[in-house]
Amino acid sequence: MDAMLSVADQIRGAYVRWHESRGATAQDFLDMMAPEIEMRTVMAPDTPDPIAGATIGIDAARGYFDALARDWEMIGFPTEQVVSDGDTVVWIGRCHWRYRSTGEEVETPKIDIWRFHDGKAVHLLEMFDSLAFARNTGLIAGAAAPVARPSTS
Numbered sequence: 001m002d003a004m005l006s007v008a009d010q011i012r013g014a015y016v017r018w019h020e021s022r023g024a025t026a027q028d029f030l031d032m033m034a035p036e037i038e039m040r041t042v043m044a045p046d047t048p049d050p051i052a053g054a055t056i057g058i059d060a061a062r063g064y065f066d067a068l069a070r071d072w073e074m075i076g077f078p079t080e081q082v083v084s085d086g087d088t089v090v091w092i093g094r095c096h097w098r099y100r101s102t103g104e105e106v107e108t109p110k111i112d113i114w115r116f117h118d119g120k121a122v123h124l125l126e127m128f129d130s131l132a133f134a135r136n137t138g139l140i141a142g143a144a145a146p147v148a149r150p151s152t153s
Helices: 007-020 028-033 060-072 130-136
Strands: 033-041 054-056 072-078 077-084 088-099 105-117 118-128
Touching: 007 028, 007 054, 007 077, 007 105, 028 033, 028 060, 033 060, 054 060, 060 077, 072 105, 105 130
Parallel strands: 033 118
Antiparallel strands: 033 054, 072 088, 077 088, 088 105, 105 118
16 A cells, blocks of 8 residues: 555545456455454354454454455445544445356445554444345345335325
8 A cells, every 4th residue: 555645545445446357356445454353243252253243453454354254255336425523434335246156146235344553554444234134145034125116105
C-alpha cells in the first residue's frame, strides 16, 4: 500500500482490486492490517462456520479470507461509497457470492467499518444479510426464502 494515500483511498483501492479479482487475493486488505487486527462479523461467535464471530491477529485474518475463498465464489463486490472520519473509514457496497457446496447465490448490501491506528487497521466489523448467509450454508435447516407481501395500499 502507498503510505502517501489516505486510509480512505487505501480502502477504496483495496475493494476495487478485490472486486476486479473476484476475491482471488486479499493481500491488499492484509497489508493494511496491524498485527493485532480484530475482525468481527455480525454472526454470533457460536455460529458453526469458519467466518463467524471474531478473529484476532493477522494469521487469523488470513485464515478468514482463505475460508471465504474456499467456500464461496465471488460474483461481484461493487463499492457504492467510502466515508471517512479521522481514523474510521466506512465502506458501503454490495456483495454477491455463490456458495460452492450448493451453488446457491446470495446478494446483499454490505457495510464494513474499519478503525485505524498509526496508519494500520486495528478493527474491522463487517455487516451483511446474515439470514441469507445462514440459508445458503444450511445453517437454518428448511428455512424458506422470504415471500413477497402484497401491497397494503
